[in-house]
Every structure is written in structure tokens, then in C-alpha cells.
Amino acid sequence: MADHSEGDEKQFWQERASLLTPLAKSIPTDAGVDVSSLGIQVHGGMGFIEETGAARLYRDARIAPIYEGTNGIQAIDLIGRKLPQSGGAHVRGFIVELRQLAEDVRASNRDGFGSTAERLAAAIADLEATTEWVLAATGEGRMVEALSGATAYQRLFGLVLTGCYLAKGGLAEGGDGRDEGRIALARFAAENLISETATLKDRIIHGADSLAAARLALA
Numbered sequence: 077m078a079d080h081s082e083g084d085e086k087q088f089w090q091e092r093a094s095l096l097t098p099l100a101k102s103i104p105t106d107a108g109v110d111v112s113s114l115g116i117q118v119h120g121g122m123g124f125i126e127e128t129g130a131a132r133l134y135r136d137a138r139i140a141p142i143y144e145g146t147n148g149i150q151a152i153d154l155i156g157r158k159l160p161q162s163g164g165a166h167v168r169g170f171i172v173e174l175r176q177l178a179e180d181v182r183a184s185n186r187d188g189f190g191s192t193a194e195r196l197a198a199a200i201a202d203l204e205a206t207t208e209w210v211l212a213a214t215g216e217g218r219m220v221e222a223l224s225g226a227t228a229y230q231r232l233f234g235l236v237l238t239g240c241y242l243a244k245g246g247l248a249e250g251g252d253g254r255d256e257g258r259i260a261l262a263r264f265a266a267e268n269l270i271s272e273t274a275t276l277k278d279r280i281i282h283g284a285d286s287l288a289a290a291r292l293a294l295a
């Protein structure tokens with residue numbers, strides 16, 4: 077989009093791509109590790125031994141959070157460089173778009189979504205509160221405090237996007253006979269995965285002091 081526009085619009089799409097890059101890198105690669113680990117677990121002892129291939133998938137997946145910018149470095153980039161774009165205006169505008177998506181789910185009145193709209197709205201509120209906290213902390217130069225929660229913030233943001241984009245898929249009329257399946261998947265994400273944002277919000281805003289204290293104790 078940035079390649080095919082000019083001026084303010086070009087800047088908007090460049091900032092959108094910049095904001096989404098650490099998120100697009102980290103959440104799917106972390107999920108790949110979780111899923112391939114679960115793949116070993118469901119096969120029990122047969123999953124652990126090399127011959128069945130499940131262990132190889134796990135090891136292969138484990139590199140993805142490390143290369144192409146480790147996910148920890150991506151989180152530092154998200155907080156230190158991406159959120160402050162246009163004085164925070166870009167990420168705030170993105171959150172407004174996400175809130176509209178939750179509203180679209182609510183307005184669709186489709187039973188299959190269950191409580192997806194309410195749960196998305198709650199997760200987006202967690203994202204908004206933590207984003208404002210991080211922007212204030214970095215703006216006031218409290219970088220250690222802000223960066224202590226960088227990985228948790230990146231996960232929180234990624235979970236919100238997981239829920240939102242699955243819901244967007246559920247709202248789309250695919251014409252392929254799989255609409256109900258997409259809605260069921262969006263509901264699963266909303267009702268089983270994304271409530272973790274509340275815990276992450278607590279860690280991001282209140283976790284820095286205890287992390288520093290634990291570091292001293294372990295030194």
C-alpha cells in the first residue's frame with residue numbers, strides 16, 4: 077500500500093507496516109513452538125523419540141523465534157520505536173479500528189460468535205490501557221520500567237490481533253461453505269485464548285519492580 081500511495085497516505089501505510097512487523101514475526105513463531113510442543117505431548121513417549129518426526133518439528137520450529145530478529149529484540153523495537161510513531165497517534169488510530177471490528181461482530185447478531193464481541197472489547201481495552209501506560213513511561217524516559225514488560229506487551233498485542241483477525245475472517249462471507257467454521261474458530265480464540273490479556277496487563281504495569289528485585293537476588 078505504501079508503494080502505491082503518496083504523501084500522508086504513504087506515511088500511514090509505512091507506519092502500519094512498521095507497527096505490524098514485530099507482531100507478525102513474534103506471535104506466529106511463538107505459537108509454532110507451542111503447537112509443535114503440544115504435538116509431542118499428544119503422541120506421548122512416541123512423540124519424544126526421534127523416529128516419529130514430532131521432535132524434529134519441535135526443534136525446527138524453535139529456531140523461528142530466534143532468527144530474523146529474536147522475538148525479544150522485536151519486543152524492544154515495538155516499544156522503543158514503533159509505538160512512538162507520530163507521537164503515538166498511529167497506534168491509537170489502529171486501536172480505534174480494532175474497536176470497530178468488535179462492534180461489527182456485536183452488530184452481526186450471529187449466535188455462533190457467542191461472547192466474542194464482549195471478550196474482544198475487553199481485550200482491546202487492556203491493549204489500550206497498556207499502550208497508554210507504555211507511551212507515558214517511554215515519554216518520561218522510564219525505559220527500564222517500560223522494557224521490563226516488552227515481551228508481555230508484544231504477546232498481549234498479538235493475542236488481541238489473533239482474536240480480531242479471526243473475527244474479521246468470521247465476518248467475511250467466503251462463499252466456500254466454511255463460514256460457520258471460521259466463526260467457531262473466532263469464538264474459540266475469544267473465549268479460550270485472549271482473556272490472558274488481563275494477566276499480561278497486570279504484569280506490564282506492575283511487574284518491573286519485582287523483576288529488578290529478583291534479578292538482584294539471583295545475581
Ligand SMILES: Cc1cc2nc3c(=O)[nH]c(=O)nc-3n(C[C@H](O)[C@H](O)[C@H](O)COP(=O)(O)OP(=O)(O)OC[C@H]3O[C@@H](n4cnc5c(N)ncnc54)[C@H](O)[C@@H]3O)c2cc1C
Nearest residue numbers: 138139140141142143144145146147148149150151152223
Ligand atoms: C539455524 C540458524 C540459521 C541462521 N541463518 C541466518 C541467516 O541466514 N542470516 C543471518 O544473518 N543470520 C542467521 N542466523 C543467525 C541469527 O540471525 C542469530 O542467531 C540471531 O540474530 C540471534 O543472534 P545471536 O544468536 O547472536 O543471539 P544473541 O544476540 O546473543 O541473543 C541471545 C539472547 O539475548 C537476547 N538479547 C540480545 N541482545 C539483547 C538486548 N540488547 N537486550 C535484551 N535482550 C537481548 C536475545 O533476544 C536472545 O534471546 C541463523 C541462526 C541459526 C541458529
